[in-house]
Amino acid sequence: xxxxxxxxxxxxxxxxxxxxxxxxxxxxxxxxxxxxxxxxxxxxxxxxxxxxxxxxxxxxxxxxxxxxxxxxxxxxxxxxxxxxxxxxxxxxxxxxxxxxxxxxxxxxxxxxxxxxxxxxxxxxxxxxxxxxxxxxxxxxxxxxxxxxxxxxxxxxxxxxxxxxxxxxxxxxxxxxxxxxxxxxxxxxxxxxxxxxx
Ligand code: FE
Ligand code: FE
Numbered sequence: 001x002x003x004x005x006x007x008x009x010x011x012x013x014x015x016x017x018x019x020x021x022x023x024x025x026x027x028x029x030x031x032x033x034x035x036x037x038x039x040x041x042x043x044x045x046x047x048x049x050x051x052x053x054x055x056x057x058x059x060x061x062x063x064x065x066x067x068x069x070x071x072x073x074x075x076x077x078x079x080x081x082x083x084x085x086x087x088x089x090x091x092x093x094x095x096x097x098x099x100x101x102x103x104x105x106x107x108x109x110x111x112x113x114x115x116x117x118x119x120x121x122x123x124x125x126x127x128x129x130x131x132x133x134x135x136x137x138x139x140x141x142x143x144x145x146x147x148x149x150x151x152x153x154x155x156x157x158x159x160x161x162x163x164x165x166x167x168x169x170x171x172x173x174x175x176x177x178x179x180x181x182x183x184x185x186x187x188x189x190x191x192x193x194x195x196x197x
Contacts, residue, residue, distance in 0.1 A: 003099075008050045011098065016057050019135075024053055026133030027126070034125045037150055041122075048108040048126045051098060055089035063089060070096070081174040087113040114178040115161060117185030124157055131160045139163060154193075158186040 013021050028049030035045035055063065060082035067074055067085055070092045078084045091110040094100040108126040111119060115127045131139065132146045139145075141163055149156040161183035168175045 005046060005050070008047065008098075012050055012054060015054060020053055020056055022135050023133060024050060026135045027052060027129045030133045031125050031129035034129055034149060034153070035122075038121060038125065038153060040125055044102060044105050044108075044122060045125050045129075047100065047102075048105045048112075048122060049129060051094045051100065051105070052090060052109050052112045052126055052130065053086065054093050054098065054109075055086040056083075058086070058089075075176075077174045077176050081176075084113060084174075084176055087111065111178075114176045115157065115182035115186075116178050117181050119157070119182070124153055128153065128156055128160060131164075132156075139167070154186060154189060158183070158190050161186055 009025070012024050016024060028046050031045035031049035032042040034040075035042040055066070058066065063082050063085050064074065064079075067089055070089070072085070072088050072092060074085065087110055090112075091106045094106055094109050100106060104120060104122045107120065108122045111123045112126045112130050116123070119127065128145075128149050132142060132149060136142060141159060145156050145159055145163075148159065161179065165175070165179060165183055168179070
């Protein structure tokens with residue numbers, strides 16, 4: 001199978017709407033830059049960025065059907081907010097449809113929406129890149145997070161989780177418990193770092 005960036009871009013352009021495709025390209029090069037900064041593999045970060053939302057432009061009904069087809073367990077929260085499933089399904093699509101074998105890339109896609117405690121470097125890079133890529137414009141603290149991400153990835157992660165939780169609560173959306181667990185982990189880590197100073 002062809003595995004060039006251009007080929008991947010064409011594959012994504014075919015399944016994403018224009019807005020999502022633009023976002024995807026932004027995540028891809030932002031992730032590659034963060035990888036260069038933090039010593040992860042830029043090619044893996046670029047690939048994870050390109051494919052991370054490959055299951056995003058599906059109706060919720062179709063998304064649930066696809067998850068059932070692939071035997072992906074669906075939690076009560078995901079039933080309430082099936083959009084969350086695009087991360088799990090995206091990882092499966094990346095492997096099954098797009099032939100990605102690299103586990104690090106697949107797990108980055110798997111966890112890009114909620115994050116999780118003790119993320120791998122690539123998971124964290126994708127999580128942060130997804131939030132701050134250039135076409136994002138609505139989140140508060142975006143400018144600060146964009147600068148911070150290149151100075152202190154853990155602090156940027158913590159801030160994103162905090163702002164995400166506030167946003168979900170404000171909008172009264174269904175919250176995945178993994179987001180809260182991730183926030184607990186990264187905020188504890190920040191507290192410990194502060195105490196050591
Ligand atoms: Fe996503
Ligand atoms: Fe995304």
